[in-house]
Amino acid sequence: MTDIRNTSSRAPALRGASTRWGRIRATAAIALVCAVLGACTGEQFQKGYILPAGALEQIPIGASQDQVLIVMGTPSTVATLDGEVFYYISQRASRPVAFMNDRVVDQRVIAIYFDKNRQVRRLANYGLKDGKIFDFVSRTTTTSGQELSYLTPLFKLLSFN
Template identity: 55%
Template structure:
């Protein structure tokens, strides 16, 4: 009888321990602007920049290359365990394009299938070129192709009397 009680207690403890591992596994993280159809309907083509700001709020980011563009970005990221890096599973970018007079020229909505994942957390833009580690920069003496040779020449010129 005692053996059966110990076995039952061990089984209950093991079950509780395993159920603790499975509850709460996986997180869904929502970030950015939540797209609201009603707010989008309040800014038809021809609306002013102020009307857009009043109905949509402050944009996630803007672009001012030719004409101004407001971007409202939202992302859904998931991770299967708390210690794992989240991966982007859904992304929506609402773009409001203005003409040179500052009125809405057109609106567009882009999803993950339309382009690259935009990293809203680090706020960095990937650039071309070679990324060097600290040690590589230290050993090369610079970042250009002839930087190591120039450093060696300078060292030898300073050593000569």
């Protein structure tokens, strides 16, 4: 006697189960990739003073130092040279991916200069383009002059003879 089993009825069920598990795995993989990429998205950082909207318009030339303190708040730092200067310093940086270094996007220094009578003499709004790169470790500033090498004096000596 031969055993005839109906395998055709079980085959679609097995194929359907493997297709279902394949879809679940694909969906889980896509969700995992989205979660990993979502964790790596860029970030924005605001450091320092946040300038209130319309604050500088409320400080006319000749305003008192007390009026500046009321409108702007406590300065980031104060200098006392030829009168007094209030500095409000802020910086915005961004990082395109979570593990990368920050890159400065905008930098602001608002300087309010006072005369001897503590009245506003001048307002200045310095940006990123106004700054100079300074290496605090070596304490040197790049110059716009000609860069000299060790061989330059030798070539100059030879050219005069």
